[in-house]
Amino acid sequence: MQINISKTKEIIQGRISQDKLELLSTPAGTVERVATFKLLGIHLDDTLTWPTHVNAITSKATKRLYFLKQLTRAGVPCQELLHFYTAVIRPVLDYEAPVWHYAITQAQTQQLESVQRKAKN
DSSP states (O other): OOOOTTTOEEOOOSSOOTTTSOOOEETTEEOEEOSEEEETTEEEETTOOOHHHHHHHHHHHHHHHHHHHHHHHTTOOHHHHHHHIIIIIHHHHHTTHHHHGGGOOHHHHHHHHHHHHHHHO
């Protein structure tokens, strides 16, 4: 199996000083060391905290709220707006929540809830 160096990333998690570790190298080249990356739709960082992920999903959901607002202005019935929210916006906020939701801060929880409040208005 050949490794695609442009798609391969290395992340060091824990209290190990990254300055003392050599970069991972393969016959194809050196693997890039990163502090954050996206894996299967979840933004991971080297400290296993979730601000990058929460910011990304709230940004994505907020962009989709624009379409909900446009549908509201167009006079779409409330039931259809609810269907749009549950099919298009809510999955963004809930995706893989069992993995990350237990470890988010109160401020991050409020950030997620603010998106839901905006959808309600």
